[in-house]
Amino acid sequence: MTWDWAISVLGILAGLCTTGSFVPQVVKAWRDGETRAISTRMYVIISVAFVSWLGYGLVIRSWPIVIFNVLNLGLSGVILFLKLRSAPPRRKEA
């Protein structure tokens, strides 16, 4: 088993854990309908990060980076949608 093969497995494990970690947050926000403690700014900025990683993956033609970040963008987009949907309407200044 070459060393390179083990490094690729470690990278894929890290990618799977990164993407997989958003699934329980999507399920919890969807099931509980409670998103108050979730930071909107976090999910706006991390979506920008995933778009950047997606561009990076396309430019260096790394399909694992592209695939993982399409999934990441989808999952973080759902969390952001659930957060914005449950956010109280902003009071308009008189």
Next chain:
Amino acid sequence: MTWDWAISVLGILAGLCTTGSFVPQVVKAWRDGETRAISTRMYVIISVAFVSWLGYGLVIRSWPIVIFNVLNLGLSGVILFLKLRSAPPRRKEA
């Protein structure tokens, strides 16, 4: 300006946004003391991801990957700590 230089900038931008995205969540959880909607499983799994990325960065000797994932691990560790600290004690079966 070589193409490689632009690709590196895109990768660093993506890394900065990924790490930076956790800061508003740390601030919100710390300031509000409210963590109910945050998924414990998400932060356990994403911490495993960051340890894996840290190992990956060390093995391929990529110092940006190492530095970003030490920061990511620190920030997600704080969120996990705040979440576990505010979690109600589990009821022991009689």
